[in-house]
Amino acid sequence: MIKELVAGVVATTWKRLHGPAQWRILWLKHATFMIGVTGVVLDDHDRVLLLKHRFWKDCPWGTPSGYIERGETIEAGFAREVAEETGLTVGQVAIHKINSGFRLRMEVSVIGRLIGAAEPQVDGVEVTEARFFRRDELPDGLRASQREVILAAGATS
Template structure:
């Protein structure tokens, strides 16, 4: 059976091979998040309307087809806050979730005036590390600590 599949595979050219892969392989999404610092080394946190009430978290979202990971995070921050950010480094990549891969970056604010997307975000603020708010997602608290330890 495997030999027959291999012969078939060699008969079909490039693009149809991708369609076969798409149809036969598991699907998953890629999420991005970022520890974004302002010029005072404060961290940008958001209250997302889709999360539990009173919780805070890092900016982020999902990668669109064909989009670079860093571009996805910059787009998400811009859509949610109107801030312009620059990505400095990859912070962490976590797999093992059933349907997604999470990629986190460190970046910094380089422009824009705060203008929230009210459909997604109810509040956005910069916080000093020693004054992070109650309700901050534990995984995001970890990412912030990791960013500060690697990029003091």
């Protein structure tokens, strides 16, 4: 009886709150976590952009990656990360796969296309080298999840 009474009061109060107040309560109650994005960038010859990452110890070469910023779409966040890391412009970004179940993050794989014919320019801090590779010339040591999205990009191009 008391349980139903409390539930009724909570429901009535909840319904009287407006959207922003409801969202704030939900935000405080639920875990917040980061959204990581990694993906394939294809050029006009269907070659794959790979970056040599200074801070990755297990495999130096990999696809462009980073984290989505607050208020940013996944597609825009990936394009921003590629631009920051290489100076290249990416468009036609499509979500390939979402991986969840991690404690503090979820990961999204995307596939995009290079816009224009520019060569990658790296700052040498986070990324030390950027090159386009044919699929039959991929370097050893790529993560399995990155190889999977590279293969998927080949199936859609």
